Amino acid sequence: MKPDDLNLRGNGTAARQAFNRALLNPASVALIGASSNQKKNTARPLRFMQKHGYAGAIYPVNPSATVINNVKAWGSIDQLPDNVDHAFVMIDSAGVTNVIEQCARKGISVVTIYSDGFAEAGEEGIQKQRELYATAKRLGVRVLGPNSIGLANVHSGAVISVNAAFEMDNLTAGDIGIISQSGSMMGSLMSRAAARGFGFSHLVSVGNESDISVGEILDAMVDDDATRVILLFLETLRDVQTLSGALERAHNAGKPVIAYKLGRSEQGDALSQSHTGAIAGNDAAVDAYFRAHSVIRVNMLETLFEIAPLAARYAHLRPDTWRDTPVRVAVVTTTGGGAATVVDNLGLHGFVAVAPPTAFISHMAGRGLNIRQTPVIDLTLAASSEQYQDLLTEIMQTDWCDAVLCIAGSSAQFYPQYVVQPILNAVETTHGNRKPLVAFLSPEAEASLQLLQKNRIAAFRTPESCADALAAFFVPLGQHQQETRRPVTLPVGYPTRGNLTEPEAMAVFSALGINVVPSAMVQPHAPDHSIDYPVVLKVVSRDILHKTEAGGVRVGIDSDEFLAAALNTMAEQVTAHSPQAKIDGYMVQKMEGRLVELMLGYRHDPLVGPTVMLGAGGITAELKPDFSLRLAPVSEEVAWQMIHEVKHTQLIRGYRQLPEGDCKALANAIVAMSRLALIDAQPVTEAEINPLFVRQDGVVAVDAVVRMRDQSQM
Incomplete structure (x- = not known):
């Protein structure tokens, strides 16, 4: 049977099952380029x-x-039996395309390519990779890589990889799958996590993703019975459409997906691009994408695997709505200093260690345990193991906290039965399903860590990773997309590429249903208009993006005489600053009052697609980032979440008895802006209202930018 007969690129159940089997659970493997010299990587x-x-x-x-x-x-591929499931190619890149053709003749359906020298090597390598993919697609062969260090099925021992981490004597089989865009990190994660008692189902290095993508591998792991949690080590996002579908299937199947992605800093983003040959994207947009698809994103590498038991056991408790109040954590400790380190880190994430209420203190006193009303319940030398267990059992059934954190001191190192067993018993007694419970062990306590891990209780070695895990877990998941998909069209006759003028951009926003400031076009020789004074005067030119710097904005004009003088002065200043700019004229806008200035934006991100953003506006917008971002389009419910996430909006939400703004109108404007994503072919690459004035009786756009995508990009 040849690959094209099986059609592993098809969407049917049989094709998917055959692909999954050949990729993750092969019954036969060809090692092309295997060496008899045990010192070489290709012998591994x-x-x-x-x-x-x-x-x-x-x-x-x-x-x-x-x-x-x-x-x-x-001696050759042609001599092999027909229909080997999987081939691992370890030869010079010059011969790889020919190997693909030989594999196709023998019915080998999936080929992993270790060979490098492709897209990661520059323009010549990119072309070589394109030719490789075209050949594989034509012949029906699926390709993992090139530049992939391989993959492994830990349960079956199918280690189709040259990664030195597999030299370890024993691989720990478990239910965690790893998909990594870095081959070396795949091995590093496995060795670090295995030392902590974590076991794995599959580990896959995707390489350059010329064909088989992270999304397809994730989709295969969703169908894999041995995999319960899926970890992603990412440098970029590719084939987002496939990834989105796989993430939705993972969420529906109850399999948490946890991601660590490089690129949070500008330099980190540049380094990850150079490694993968990827395009750049806005990291905030990646955050929004993960959130929309219920992915738990962690900031620390250690957290990537430490959080797995928390995500798996308590997946049903992840929040799906924004909350105005901090997450409340009941902290129970047997070490004062250890507790302080975690509580301090929790505070950095906006969490609060909450003191037990008076009624609960009385309740526990009636059960023989005296505790104090302090943010940390300190049991150091004050309670037996039975009392510790009883306390945890009672806390797990209350509603005055959202999570429970158990912090163990030196006893964890030598007496796990005293500090760990009560935790296990309490979780089992309450079925552990009302609120998350995690543990931080202050000393290096390997036996206690492994006991907790064995019983699927998340345990952390550092206060930083403990706080990181809880913060990631409590990020509200998912988003409700716009219920209505009414078609959206741009005004007829508008430019289809480049920058729109501000009047054109205002017309776009008005067509979306956003209230815009009254305005009129004027010229130095024809200053007449019908806008009530006072007004703002602005230059209108596609060639001038920053009007203020060019002398193209004047505010507070209160008479015809002042306007005439301002027009002449502005014309001279703009010409001097931008002599090549084509000036379409000048725009007079009514000066509007407001309670606050916000920024409302839209961007077609190169990685995740359309996004909508709300943030603090005006000239201070870039000084201290304060914004909320989502994939577009959004519903009114999500728009309200965004409003609550922007701290600046507290000024119009009843803060210290200040006048309240029209947040309903603001939510409607966010929804309207996000509907740019519904225009056929999505021609708008960027749009911005800055500032958007929020008043007591509505909102009004007073400055507008719209940039169209070049036709060649569409």
Whole structure:
């Protein structure tokens, strides 16, 4: 059976199952370029599979050897039996395309390419990769890589990889799947997590993703019975459409997806691009994408695997709505200093260690345990293991906290039965389903950590990763997309590329249903208009993006005489500043009152697609970032969440008895702006209202920018 007969690129159930099996659970593997020299990387996959008990058929391909590690070697791919499930290619890049053709003739359906020198190597490599993909697609072969360090099925021992991490004597099988865009990090994560007692189902290095993407692998892990939690180490996002579908399936299947993505800093973003050959994207947009698709994004590498038990056990408790109040954590400790380090880090994430209420203190006193009304319940030398367990059991059934944090001191290192067993018993007694419970062990306590891990209780070695995990877990998941999909069109006759003039941009926003400031066009020789004074005067030109710097904005004009003088002065200043700019005229706008200035924006992000943003506006917008961002379009419910997330909006939401603004109108404006994503072919690449004035009786756009995508980009 040839790959095109099986149609592994199809969407049917049979095709998906066949692809998943060949990728993650192959019954036979060809090692093309396998070496008999055990010092070489290319000798490792055969050695690893023998070492870790792979029971399937292995076919080393090496024209210079007849036997490698007591396994028959084959002189060429053409000599192999038909329909080997998976081939691992470890030869020079110049011969890879020819190998794809040979694999197709033998019915090998999935090929992982370790060879480098493709897209990561520059323009010549990019073209070589395109040709490789075109050949594979034409022949029906699925390709993982190139530049992939390989993959492994820990349960079966199918270690199709050259990663040195698999030299370890014993691989710990478990229910965590790892998908990594960095081959070396795949091994690093496995070794770090395995040392903590975490076990894995599959580990996959995607390489350059010329064909098989992170999304397809994730989709396969969703169908994999051995995988319960999926970890992603990402440098960029590719094939977002496929990834989005896979993330939706993972969420529906109850399999948490946890991501660590590089690129939060400007330099980190540049480094990840150079490694993967990827395009840049806005990291805030990536955050919005993860949130929309229920992905838990962590900031610390250690948290990536430490959070897995928390995500798996308490997935049903993740919040789906924004809350105005901080997350309340009941902190129970047997070490004062250790508790302080975690509480301090929780505070940095906006969490609060909450003191038990008086009624609960009385309740526990009646059960024989005296505790104080302090933010940390300190049981140091004050309670038996039975009382500790009883306290946790009672807290787990209350409603005065949102999570429980158990902090253990030195006893965890030598007496896990005293500090860990009560935690396990309390979770089992309450079925652990009313609120999340996690543990932080202050000393290095390997036995206690592994006992907690074995019983699927999240345990942390550092206060930073503990706080990071709780903060990531409590980020509200998902978003309700716009219920209505009414078609949206731009005004007829407007430019289809480049910058719109401000009057044109205002017309776009008005067509969306956003209230815009009254305005009129004037010229130095024709200053007449019908706008009530006082007014603002602005230059109108597609070539001048920053009007203020060019002398193209004048405020507070209160008479015809003042306007005439301002027009002449502005014309001279703009010409001197931008002599090549084409001036379409000048716009007079009514000066509007407001309670606050906000910025409302839209951007077609290169990684995740359309996004909408609300933030503090005016000239201070860039000084201290204060914004909320979502994938577009959004519903009114999500728009309200965004309003509450922007701290600046507290000034119009009843803060210290200040006048309240029309937040209903603001929410409607956010929804309207987000509907730019519904225009056919999505021609708008960027749009911005800054400032958007919020008043007691509505909102009004007083400055407008719209940029259209070039036709060549659409």
